[in-house]
Amino acid sequence: MIPLQQFYEEIKDCRKCRLCESRTHVVFGEGNPNAEIMFIGEAPGENEDLQNRPFVGAAGKLLTDLLGSIGLKREDVYIANVIKCRPPENRNPQTDEIDACLPYLWKQIEMIKPRVVCTLGNFAAQALLDKKVSITKVRGQHFQVRNFLVFPILHPAAVLHQGNLRPALSEDFQNLKKFLAKGIQPASQPEQMGFF
Ligand code: SF4
Structure with a gap:
């Protein structure tokens, strides 16, 4: 069994917080176990909980399309x-x-060892940067955290509620494409960021 699968087996019945009472599945995550890029959202929604896969609802389809738009x-x-x-x-x-x-x-990130962690929306940016940041202020910048770079962008679900954000989300992905093409550049430290 590969280490990530083994880790999933260890936590798939987790009862460390109250959310275990109402969930169907612990939605672990999926993708390339050696990925250079990780995308981190907030929490599973109804479709994700039922299917035990991240980003499979309308926001997931949009994320898949946006990934395709940058190859x-x-x-x-x-x-x-x-x-x-x-x-x-x-x-x-x-x-x-x-x-x-x-x-x-954090353990998944340690195991996958990505070069870039792309956070989607406020919650993921704040969790990874360990700061109360506003996504509208930090999107499109990149920050050194441990041995990887955090690149915050808007959450696809935000566009489903506010259609006028669609151009900004597309812009975020185009900026990510340019950032990845340039390779790793010197990054800001989280303590140098602009906050609320
Ligand atoms: S959200 Fe689920 S997996 Fe995470 S700590 Fe709570 S019960 Fe455990």
Whole structure:
């Protein structure tokens, strides 16, 4: 069994926080176990919880299309969430739930060893940068965290609720494409970022 599968087996019945009461599955993540790029969202929604796969609803289709727009397939990258169980009614994750679940994501990152972690939306950017940042201020920048770079972009689900954000999300992916093509550049440290 490969290490990521083994890790999934270890946590698939996790009961470390209250979200275990209402979930169907611990949605671990999927993709290339040696991916250079990871995409991290907030938490599973209804479709993800039922199918035990990340980003399979309308936001997932949009993410797949946007990956295609920059020449990437889902199988090229690794996709996961900060929180692995669906919050009831898709409410925002609570601080103690993030604290309970985030070590699992850090362990996945350690195992996959990506060059770039692309965070989708506010929650994932704040979790990975460990700062109360606003996605509208940090999107399109990149930050050194441990031994990888964090590249925050908008969450595809935001576009489903606010169609006027679609050009900005497409722009984020085009900026990501340019960033990846340039290779690794010196990065800002999280403490140098602009906050609220
Ligand atoms: S959200 Fe994370 S910590 Fe909470 S029960 Fe699910 S896997 Fe465990």
